[in-house]
Amino acid sequence: DGGITQSPKYLFRKEGQNVTLSCEQNLNHDAMYWYRQDPGQGLRLIYYSQIVNDFQKGDIAEGYSVSREKKESFPLTVTSAQKNPTAFYLCASSGPEYEQYFGPGTRLTVT
Amino acid sequence: AQSVTQPDIHITVSEGASLELRCNYSYGATPYLFWYVQSPGQGLQLLLKYFSGDTLVQGIKGFEAEFKRSQSSFNLRKPSVHWSDAAEYFCGNDNFGNEKLTFGTGTRLTIIP
Numbered sequence: 001d002g003g004i005t006q007s008p009k010y011l012f013r014k015e016g017q018n019v020t021l022s023c024e025q026n027l028n029h030d031a032m033y034w035y036r037q038d039p040g041q042g043l044r045l046i047y048y049s050q051i052v053n054d055f056q057k058g059d060i061a062e063g064y065s066v067s068r069e070k071k072e073s074f075p076l077t078v079t080s081a082q083k084n085p086t087a088f089y090l091c092a093s094s095g096p097e098y099e100q101y102f103g104p105g106t107r108l109t110v111t
Numbered sequence: 112a113q114s115v116t117q118p119d120i121h122i123t124v125s126e127g128a129s130l131e132l133r134c135n136y137s138y139g140a141t142p143y144l145f146w147y148v149q150s151p152g153q154g155l156q157l158l159l160k161y162f163s164g165d166t167l168v169q170g171i172k173g174f175e176a177e178f179k180r181s182q183s184s185f186n187l188r189k190p191s192v193h194w195s196d197a198a199e200y201f202c203g204n205d206n207f208g209n210e211k212l213t214f215g216t217g218t219r220l221t222i223i224p
Contacts, residue, residue: 004154031210040120042201042216043155050210058211090154097162098143098205100212102154 003027004103006091011108013085021076021106023091029101031094032074036060036087037105043090049074078108085110115204117215124192125223132187132218134202143205144185145212146176148198155201161185172196197222 004025035043045058049068063082092100116135147155159170166178203212
């Protein structure tokens with residue numbers, strides 16, 4: 001089955017630690033995205049990548065980093081510089097008609 | 112900057128009643144418009160999309176949406192809702208097809224028996 005996988009579904013970390021969220025797709029899509037979702041705020045774009053080895057900051061990139069070494073993979077690192085990292089994180093990839101397909105999400109809790 | 116507005120934060124509808132969720136977009140001669148649905152704790156699922164052509168588009172799960180350029184709107188409709196339609200709905204716009212979606216803040220739909 002083609003799709004997007006995110007792991008883990010739930011992640012707990014102590015404040016001050018970096019944490020990496022995984023996102024893999026087997027849809028052969030060039031573009032991939034990371035969003036953060038908080039209650040009542042919809043989805044906010046963190047980073048996106050339209051091609052391997054290239055990525056751009058979204059609206060709320062501070063405190064986050066990404067890499068895109070393979071077409072299938074777009075991991076997101078939440079660094080200790082992110083002031084309020086507890087949130088639901090969604091990864092997506094973009095199809096041929098610009099529609100985005102989403103993974104199931106990772107809920108990160110930092111205490 | 113482009114924006115997407117969903118004026119209704121929360122809507123409650125009786126099962127079997129009709130539904131209309133509002134979406135307004137700003138900016139853009141060529142909007143690429145989408146509706147997504149999200150169940151609690153899950154990712155987003157694409158319901159339907161509009162690029163051009165017929166302004167009434169059909170989607171999955173019995174949903175449809177109508178694009179009205181004069182009103183900058185792309186409202187989602189369903190003639191008869193089912194309890195399983197309870198979820199959060201997001202409207203999105205990828206202006207000019209630049210592969211960056213702007214989302215509205217969502218509308219939470221509650222279904223009552």
